[in-house]
Amino acid sequence: MSSPDQTRAGVADAFDFWLSQHDVTVPQAIEDAAERAITKWLNAHADELIEAIAAKLRPVDPQP
Numbered sequence: 001m002s003s004p005d006q007t008r009a010g011v012a013d014a015f016d017f018w019l020s021q022h023d024v025t026v027p028q029a030i031e032d033a034a035e036r037a038i039t040k041w042l043n044a045h046a047d048e049l050i051e052a053i054a055a056k057l058r059p060v061d062p063q064p
Helices: 004-021 026-044 046-057
Strands: none
Touching (some): 026 046
16 A cells, blocks of 8 residues: 555646647636635526525615
């Protein structure tokens, strides 16, 4: 069985090799990951967001 350090090194080497084979920049990878995370969060909270927006748009009844 591998030690955690050997496993970490193996994963880093594999990722390094993958990056060398693909035209991907770090900023692009970060942007893509952030976009996916935000999209996932927005989809999971769509009902809450719509309700909050609707609440802000509801007319306020003037109090006499």
